[in-house]
Amino acid sequence: MPERVILVVGYDGAELLDIACVTSSLDIANRIGASPPYRSVLATPGGQPITCDSGLRLAAQATLEQFRGPIDTLLVSGGLGHRDAAENPVVVGHVRRLAALSRRVASVCTGATVLAEAGLLTNKRVTTHWMYAEQLARNYPEIIVDPDPIYVRDGxxxxxxxxxxxxxxxLAFVEDDHGMALARGVALGVVAYLQRPGAQAQLSMFLTRRDGDDLVVRRTTSHIAGNLADDLTAGALAKLAGVSERHLSRLFLTYVRETPAQYVRRARTEAAAHLLASTAMPLPAIARRCGFGSTETMRQAFVTHYGVPPSAYRRNPVGPPTESDPPVPAPGYAVVGAARSGS
Structure with missing residues (x-):
């Protein structure tokens, strides 16, 4: 093909970021040398403008019902309107038709619901936004829903x-199509901190919301996250917080359900896991940056938390174990610890 056509399926209630993250990244890829270049096309039912979740209106470049191939990538965006889209026989039928004309098929976030309704995810391992994973697994028992990874590729x-x-x-698609150097160039272009591997969990412990809150705990955990290589012993943290070690431990056990030492060890382990999966940094350098006294200390932490040593984790990154204290979902949504429907 003289160009790679990326057909993005939009609908009323689509999430603007689901669309823009894809199209803007591919535009940068073209500017820095993607060959053949990408051509992003937004297709909507009837070719009509769509109103995104944010209220902004987007004009379509193509009519979903009339589009013909060849298509490099068919991508269905997500958004609060995903259920209406999945219940629209026009959208579902033409997504199914266009998938047969595409080299690869993809979804962002709740766009997986449309792919599932079109029968394109049967017996496949998939992911979606963590807040909707349980709903997807319940509605489509023939697919295998994993709520943890950032993305999943199955065939x-x-x-x-x-x-x-x-x-x-x-970024993963660009790397497949044009190599790692161009993908890293795109990541630099969008000022991404790091290109995250697909196996990395959607939810980091640093973003976990608790049932309650405490100013001392919040300030202390923020300090830990930004200063992993510093002295983070219970005594140092208590001095920083202006409380006794015993009181700090009581606060952590109440609000974090771990002692300060346990929290620090887990924070350092998760940060090291991120660096192992997304950089070529040597193990001793990672151990130093994350505050481990030695590579052996880091190895022990990895075996405890992930069941494998750092070297094995780097070869095959796995998501962190499900926490006993899951993030608090938005009202009306459930969180799946590990949905495994149809397996």
Whole structure:
């Protein structure tokens, strides 16, 4: 093909970031030398403008019902309107038709619902936004829902988690198509901190919301996250917080359900896991940056938390174990610890 056509399926209630993360990244890829170049096309039912979740209106470049191939990548965006889209026989029928004309098929966030309704995810391992994973697994028992990864690829079908995971999936596609150097160039262009591997969990412990809150705990955990290489012993943290070690331990056990030492060890382990999966940094350098006294200390922490040593984790990154204290979902949504429907 003289160009790679990326057909993005939009609908009323689509999430603007689900679309823009893909199209803007591919535009940057073209500017820095993608050959053949990408051509992003937004297709909508009837070719009509769509109103995104944010209220902004987007004009379509193509009519979904009339579009013909060849298509390099068919990508269905997510958004609050995903259920209406999945219940629209026009959308579902033409997504199914266009998938047969595409080299690969993908979804962002809740766009997986449309792919599932079209029968394109049967017996496949998929992911979606963590808040909707349980709903997807319940409604489509013939698919295998994994709520943890940023994105999942099963054959020629790829699904990604919530919103900005579209960027990570797009970077993975660019790397497949044009190599790692160009993908890293795109990541620099969008000022991405790191290109995250698909196996990385959607939810970091640093973003976990608790049932309650405490100013001392919040300030202390923020300090830990930004200063992993510093002295983070209970005594040092208590001095920083202006409380006794015993009181700090009581606060952590109440609000974090771990002692300060346990929290620090887990924070350092998760940060090291991120660096192992996304950089070529040597193990001793990672151990130093994350505050481990030695590579052996880091190895022990990895075996405890992930069941494998750092070297094995680097070869095959796995998501962190499900926490006993899961993030608090938005009202009306459930969180799946590990949905495994149809397996």
């Amino acid at each position: 020629d079908v790829a699904t990604s988690g919530g919103v900005t995971s579209a960027l990570d999936l797009t």
